[in-house]
Amino acid sequence: MHNLYREVLEEDFFVYSLPCGVTDSFVKGVFAELTRFGIYDEATESWNCLPKKPSAVAGHGATVYQPLTKIFDEVVAAAQKLNKKLVQNFRLEIHRQTPMISGETSDVRLDSRPDAFLVISDHALKNMEKDMEKRMSKDGWKENMGSSRTTADADDSPQAESVGKGILVRKIALTGEFKKQASTSNVDDNNAKILWNMASILSYDPCRRFSFGFTIESCTMSIWLLSRSSFLRSKSFDLQKEPLALIRTFLFFAFSSPQDMGWDPSITFCPSDSTEDTYLIVAGNHVYRTCYFLADSSKDHPFGRCSRVWKVVDSAGKIHALKDLWMEFDRPEEHTIYQQILADIASASDRNTVSQALLTPIAYGRVEVSGKPDDTQDVILQGYNDQETSFGQLTTVPVVKFNPTMLVSLGPSHPDDEDRAPEDPDTSEDTNISDDAGTTEDDEMPEFALRCAQFRQLSSRRYHYRIVYEECATTISRTTKLENVVLAIIQIVTALGVMNCAGWVHRDISAANLYYYKLDNTERGLIGDLEYARRHGQSSIHSVRTGTPAYMAIEASARSYLFRPSSFKPRDLFKPSSFKRCTAKAKVEDPPFSHNFIHDLESVWWVLVSVLILNDGSKDGKLVESLQKTSRQALMSQLFSKSGSATARHAILLSPKFEHTVSSLFQPLVEAVRSLACVLHAAYQQAEENYPSIDLSHCPAAHCHFRTFLEDIRPEIEGIALIPVKQLAYDVLQAHKRSMGSMEEPSIEDSASKKRLRAASNSTILSSTSTPDL
Incomplete structure (x- = not known):
């Protein structure tokens, strides 16, 4: 997790980040009421119930700052006295050592134990449920399928939430952290904790678009906001000497709508008897009910796309897959890419081949909030551009841990996850790789400035997008029969060949986004995750490396053409005359590195390697294991772990000798994989033979060889089961x-x-190799 945030002027934070429509005159009216009844003493510039010097009071911070709940309640009462139409949606609670609970069904206590909670009220939750019921009715739902109880059935009292196990994340609007003294270490500790709390809310509750938090050190208060592209902190204010600022903050906390506090009105929790939390989600003009998570990358980092994928059911009872993510603002939607790919294929039969091998979008679009397409700048920040604000730095950075209830549902990683950090500008896909000696601009850039530049890339403006697929298929990494894997790969390679001839590269092939799908008697290999696909050679302003690391082509990983002819010719060491002094030659400009069709094909090859390495075979009920488990374990670590070795991957591609490392039942596929490595070598060498010119005209032949070798082994691998x-x-x-x-x-x-x-x-093993069915 990055340790930078943007510091926003107090007035800007109140205007843009806290948009509850509270006027200055109303704040002053509430203040007048509080002073009239002695809640605040103007003479001493202090709240009568709150210690002026918290450090002088014995006890835990939660105890010392407990009077804030009374001040909060008094602010609410004064506001409702002035405006009887105001409806309180949230209440402030202060507890000591009370954990957050991840979900209704998981009962997992998070590590964090915030000092303060802002908890949503029953009626606010019920109002969101009623709005969703109206949408369901329009979409043809006759009943809330699978739901056997409602929110009203649960005991939602403060005592029920706070005593015993903790408070549910889905009911926590924000958290607060207290320190009685404003020392540097205390400030650092508060900052790290509040970031952890906000990131946990975004991670564990899919109903959130962003989250707030607040920290208090002695009498100094700051407000924080975390979204999928922003991490903001307000300028601090003195809660004793600046009562108007505290009143405005509490008015926002109490009377904001759930969506102004970060809730997504297009997804609601659906109480049910399921063993996993269930949600109702709007995509396009339809409502879908979730069955269970298929993939969830939201825990890896609070920024980024934060993809979540569910198996869902529609109003007719049909099963589909739904994906929710936050896309970079200048990137096209996935359904648009799908349509463009098909439009670029001239032949109707070829177009049908590709359409049968792609996940089929049936509902899609940008998520709307109050009639506006949701995005991190125009909607969440009300049009405020935080890119020009100054940076602050956290000294202590919390390590975001994996959600223990979701370990089995981790999906494919994405280019803006931590294992795919932004690249140096000089090695981006659309700039030349310089061989000049000397220092680069980044070498001269101070570390803090460099991290600020990387932070800007990760914190780019994003829009909220959903897409529903017709098919709910099984990832290659979870397919249980080797013959089904090979059948799917053959069809996938055929479709990739057509896409490549039409000028398209996928750029993110992995075992987690290739699928086997069977419906009735029809079997299909499917390709998913088109959001990184683009026309070959198309320029991009994004300098983020694409591809899942364990399946990335070695050239794409190195950002360099590695199979170009050597500048050294063969020479006889026993003939001194064959060695002459190397004279300087005119510099040849290297072409900008670009992901090409062979790289997609190599990623498919790595998928096949992962099937061999990460499974044992079974036939007729008899398990046939690897005879060299130690060697296999080493390969697993080198190739498919987060600490994987690029050198080992390169060596395996050059000489894929692991027939004794895997189950002997896999021998036909081992031979095919070795043959396909030769095909890749030949394809790379031909493409780069006349470097710096890159010739890709022979790629269709490479695809043909892939299909032929795999077709040849199909009779030999029938009946072989894959045991992870x-x-x-x-x-x-x-x-x-x-x-x-x-x-x-x-x-x-x-x-x-x-x-x-x-x-x-x-x-x-990489979590992406154990992704559940999609």
């Missing part, structure tokens, strides 16, 4: 746990099972 290595380790661990329950040693008789048990805790 992680599943094997899990099974052994479960057996161990059961045996430990009876205080006996685990019943593991063979050495292979013992090794699996020892390796189970050391497995560091």
